[in-house]
Every structure is written in C-alpha cells, then in structure tokens.
Amino acid sequence: MKTRRIFLQKAGISALALNLSPFSPLLGANEELNMNAMDEKPLRVAIMGLGSYGSRVARAMKDCKRAKLVGVISGTPSKIEAWQEEYNIPAKNCYNYETYSQIKDNPDIDAVYVITPNGLHKEHAIGVANAGKHVICEKPMAVNASEAKEMVDACKAAGVKLLIGYRMHFEAKTQEVIKMRMNGEFGKILFFQGLSGFIIGDPTQWRLNYELSGGGAMMDIGIYSINGARYMIGEEPIWVTAQETKNNPEKFKEGVDETIQFQLGFPGGAVASCLSTYSMNNLDKFFLNGLNGFAEMQPSTGYGPIEGRTHKGPLNHPHVTHQTTQMDEMAAIILDGKKPLVPVDGEEGLKDMVIIDAIYKAVKEGRKISLV
Structure with missing residues (x-):
C-alpha cells in the first residue's frame, strides 16, 4: 500500500489548492475588553498540510491575537524545514503523516488544522481527535455525509471540539x-x-x-x-x-x-x-x-x-484578512466557549x-x- 506521503506527492498536493483579530465594529465594548483580557492565553495550533492554503492560513495567523502557529504536519521534509525557519517552530512540534499520532504526548499543541485533500479529511481528523487534540478541518469536511458523521461522532467520543473552516x-x-x-x-x-x-x-x-x-x-x-x-x-x-x-x-x-x-x-x-x-x-x-x-x-x-x-x-x-479573524474567533470558541453568530461546528x-x-x-x- 502506498504511503500517504507518496500518495500526496503523486496527487500534486503541492499544486494550487483552491479551495479577526476580532472585528471591533461588530463587538460591544465589554466584549472587546473581555477578549483583550484573555489575549495572553492563545490557542496553540499545528497546521496539517503545508500547501498553498495552509501557507495562507499561516501568514494570516501572524496577526492573530488569540491563535498561535506552533507546529506542522507534512509529508515533505523540505517544507517542514522552511516553515520551521519562517515561523520559528521547534523541532519537537514537527511531525509527518506517519508520526502525527504522537501529538498526544505534546502538551504544547492544543489543536490541529487539517488542510489536506478532502479524501483524507476523515482519516486525519479522526487521527487528531484520537490523539486528544481539538480539530479544525477545512471545508468540505469530508467527501460525503457518511464520512462527515463519522468525524462528528469520533470527536464527540474523544471529548474534543470539531470546527470547520467557514471563514x-x-x-x-x-x-x-x-x-x-x-x-x-x-x-x-x-x-x-x-x-x-x-x-x-x-x-x-x-x-x-x-x-x-x-x-x-x-x-x-x-x-x-x-x-x-x-x-x-x-x-x-x-x-x-x-x-x-x-x-x-x-x-x-x-x-x-x-x-x-x-x-x-x-x-x-x-x-x-x-x-x-x-x-x-x-x-x-x-x-x-x-x-x-x-x-x-x-x-x-x-x-x-x-x-x-x-x-x-x-x-x-473595513477589510480584515479572513483567516486572521477566523482563527481568533475559533480560539475564542475553543478556549472560552464563545457562541458564534453562525455555527462552524x-x-x-x-x-x-x-x-x-x-x-x-x-x-x-x-x-x-x-x-x-
């Protein structure tokens, strides 16, 4: 059976992937103060899948107040090395598709953003959930409703949150x-x-x-x-x-x-x-x-x-980079139990x-x- 790394590389995973700070105009003064008070506790995120959209999310997170990029999961060593240098990611927070289950033993990662091809979302999301980490999964969350239901059930069973990348x-x-x-x-x-x-x-x-x-x-x-x-x-x-x-x-x-x-x-x-x-x-x-x-x-x-x-x-x-807002708001959902205007679960x-x-x-x- 082909390894995931070979599978991803043959499929051109590095090819074009086509798919806030809270926006204060929509927040009350008290909510802004509350969120500012909690800035010191970020959601520590690892990105799984370092293609073009993963790179977009990583760049946007540089401006986040509540979310911080701390880890990566990839089948391409050269990408991991480049991301380590650009985002100051320690080697202990770097994994590949065969070793990412080991994040269960890493207390410095709170959540994993799954940005791999749709057909791999179920496997990767359930693997992350089984490691005890919160799951953020890019949309569509799966290739059909049956797989999506498996993901929902697995995250509930593991006691972790499952959020979908509805920026x-x-x-x-x-x-x-x-x-x-x-x-x-x-x-x-x-x-x-x-x-x-x-x-x-x-x-x-x-x-x-x-x-x-x-x-x-x-x-x-x-x-x-x-x-x-x-x-x-x-x-x-x-x-x-x-x-x-x-x-x-x-x-x-x-x-x-x-x-x-x-x-x-x-x-x-x-x-x-x-x-x-x-x-x-x-x-x-x-x-x-x-x-x-x-x-x-x-x-x-x-x-x-x-x-x-x-x-x-x-x-x-005013325009704010969507992924910056998304990741800050998702941090508030995971860390603070904030209820969004429109669900993203x-x-x-x-x-x-x-x-x-x-x-x-x-x-x-x-x-x-x-x-x-």
Missing part, C-alpha cells in the same frame, strides 16, 4: 447582512442567488482527482453557495434539484463535476438558484431578495475585500455534506430530492 461566518460585511435578515429588515425572504466559479488550471492537481477530492467544482467552490444560501435565508432546505453540464470530459473525468446548476427549496417558501463551475471566471456573487429589501455581494466569498450593498446603501466595514459541516450528496443524487437521477 465567511466571521467576515464583517457578511455578518452585517445576516444580522439585518435576523432583525427582519428584508421582510419575508423570497429568493437567493449564489454564483460560485472560476476556470481551474493544472489538470493534474488533486482537486481534479476523484479519489482525493470526492468530486469537482461542487466540492471546492459550490459549497460556498450551498452554505451561503443557508445562512443568508436563515433556514434549512427541504428539497433540491440539479443539472450537470460537462463540456470537457478529458479534463473532468468520471465523478469530477465541471458545472452544476442547482436549486434549493426552503420551508418558508424561498428558493435558491445557484451555479457551481470550474469553467467560468467572474462568478463570486450572492443576491438575497426579500419583500422589503435586498442584499447584493460581489465578490461575496473571495479572499480579498468583500464588496456589498443593501437597499439601505453600501456595506462599509461539525454538525454545520455535516448539513452541507447532506445537501451535496443530494445534489449529486439529483444530477444522477434527474429528479427532485427531498431533504426531510
């Missing part, structure tokens, strides 16, 4: 729209549109390898529209329909979706119409329409500044996986799939 749940402009919806400022919600896509490059990268990715664009970028529909509308969908278009079967092999249009129905009567694709650029837009108002965000989920407006005018919160990730399973089933069977 947008902490982004200031996104939170402002969610709060407006919660306060009834849009009136009855009628419609949501989510457009998520880009033209993917290197055909040999792991995201186009079904065994590692579990799918195609839906597993990478489409999940943003699924999750966005849920937190923007504020309900859980009760049915899904979906249609797939594949124009390049050589690049997008069996099981790897190129473009899927999907629709979600919600109990309050709202409908979501969404597009997930690896073949079109300039698709990063959310639109929420209510009886009394609207919200439009474009870009809506990209790494850079989010731009948005509502019927009341533009959203003007394993159950939240599992809900998205149930919907993704249903979308793939709707494509295959050509019919509406009930989610209740």
